[in-house]
Amino acid sequence: MKRALVAKLRCPSCASPLRLETGESGDEVGVGSLGCTGCKESYPIADGIPVLLPPDLRQASMGKG
Numbered sequence: 001m002k003r004a005l006v007a008k009l010r011c012p013s014c015a016s017p018l019r020l021e022t023g024e025s026g027d028e029v030g031v032g033s034l035g036c037t038g039c040k041e042s043y044p045i046a047d048g049i050p051v052l053l054p055p056d057l058r059q060a061s062m063g064k065g
Contacts, residue, residue: 001048011036
């Protein structure tokens, strides 16, 4: 995902801004997370794709396979 995209994203649970949490540098982020500045929820970034599902839906989708 592009680092600049973070400024446009909002938490799907409370609509607060998200902050990028990663150890990677550069314009592209492959692994890390997005932390909500409001409700403090955390959303993973895997293979450059932010998983912005609310926590209850994220757990349900991870249980399916």
